[in-house]
Amino acid sequence: MKACVFKAPGAPLEIIEVPDPKAGPGEVVVRVKNCGICGSDLHAAQYGVLPSGTIMGHEFSAVVDEVGNGVTGFELGDPVMVVPMINCGVCEFCRSGQALLCTRQTGIGFEAPGAYAEKVRTRPEVLLKMPPGLSHRAAATVEPVVVGLHGLHRSKLLAGETCVVMGAGPIGLVTTMWARFAGARAVVVSEMAEGRRAMALKMGADAVVNPREQSPVKELVKMTGDGPDVVFECIGVPGTIGEAIRYVRKGGRVVVLGACPENDTISPMRALKREVDLRFSAGAELREFETAMALLASGRISTEPMITHVVGIDDFPRAFTALSHPTDQCKVMLEF
Numbered sequence: 001m002k003a004c005v006f007k008a009p010g011a012p013l014e015i016i017e018v019p020d021p022k023a024g025p026g027e028v029v030v031r032v033k034n035c036g037i038c039g040s041d042l043h044a045a046q047y048g049v050l051p052s053g054t055i056m057g058h059e060f061s062a063v064v065d066e067v068g069n070g071v072t073g074f075e076l077g078d079p080v081m082v083v084p085m086i087n088c089g090v091c092e093f094c095r096s097g098q099a100l101l102c103t104r105q106t107g108i109g110f111e112a113p114g115a116y117a118e119k120v121r122t123r124p125e126v127l128l129k130m131p132p133g134l135s136h137r138a139a140a141t142v143e144p145v146v147v148g149l150h151g152l153h154r155s156k157l158l159a160g161e162t163c164v165v166m167g168a169g170p171i172g173l174v175t176t177m178w179a180r181f182a183g184a185r186a187v188v189v190s191e192m193a194e195g196r197r198a199m200a201l202k203m204g205a206d207a208v209v210n211p212r213e214q215s216p217v218k219e220l221v222k223m224t225g226d227g228p229d230v231v232f233e234c235i236g237v238p239g240t241i242g243e244a245i246r247y248v249r250k251g252g253r254v255v256v257l258g259a260c261p262e263n264d265t266i267s268p269m270r271a272l273k274r275e276v277d278l279r280f281s282a283g284a285e286l287r288e289f290e291t292a293m294a295l296l297a298s299g300r301i302s303t304e305p306m307i308t309h310v311v312g313i314d315d316f317p318r319a320f321t322a323l324s325h326p327t328d329q330c331k332v333m334l335e336f
């Protein structure tokens with residue numbers, strides 16, 4: 001089969017021919033339909049945190065292609081969405097119902113081969129059957145949608161509260177969508193790229209600002225008379241958490257979804273004086289995957305506006321490289 005592999009830090013991905021995966025006992029092979037490019041893939045490719053030859057890709061939908069001995073509940077051709085984490089099932093977190101924090105988690109598309117390839121060999125526990133009405137493209141956005149839903153749950157945002165979303169990349173956009181869905185009184189999104197500001201409006205923002213020109217808090221005060229109850233930090237570069245602490249109203253909550261790999265500094269005194277709740281949000285729970293799939297399938301939420309580019313595998317390495325300096329792209333997706 002064709003696979004698109006990571007070669008070296010900063011180098012383009014390469015398409016190579018690798019043997020087709022075969023389903024062993026207790027395993028399933030799926031044929032990939034769509035796979036989105038995630039910021040963490042771009043980061044991994046740039047900094048080379050993965051061994052050469054790694055097949056990345058963890059935001060994907062597929063159909064069942066081969067069912068190994070002993071696997072029940074799946075048939076050839078079943079459309080599935082893949083939860084890209086294999087938990088160990090035995091550590092203290094797995095046993096206490098917090099599998100999200102599993103200490104021996106295997107990430108599909110990182111430690112295990114992912115979906116920048118025609119087929120993936122995996123385990124049935126990570127396959128969720130797609131509900132009727134859910135397209136394969138939409139199913140490939142479930143993983144980032146779930147990251148936003150988990151952030152919403154971590155924020156405890158209530159209907160009628162207000163928020164600022166910092167950054168309108170895919171995570172900022174899905175967070176905006178969820179804040180709107182949850183009944184926020186006002187959602188203001190700050191984003192430097194013009195194209196992404198336009199997308200934020202389509203995904204449910206009431207107002208968008210370029211933070212180089214205007215403060216999102218000023219905009220929110222203009223609309224509601226007060227600063228944000230919640231600030232979602234969806235950028236992940238040094239300085240943005242400190243900025244979020246400055247933005248949030250006294251006693252408000254800051255939820256960090258941006259994955260900043262570098263050390264950062266904040267002013268504890270400022271956060272303390274304002275009694276800010278600072279929370280981090282990473283993972284996702286199985287029921288959040290089910291919720292996201294059901295709501296996408298019913299059309300009550302939609303990620304359609306953020307899918308800007310769909311490419312075949314031959315054009316994929318170029319599209320991947322282009323996304324490290326995005327212009328008008330947002331969610332770029334591989335399609336078979």
Ligand SMILES: [Zn+2]
Nearest residue numbers: 038059143144
């Ligand atoms: Zn992702």
Ligand SMILES: [Zn+2]
Nearest residue numbers: 088091094102
């Ligand atoms: Zn575990």
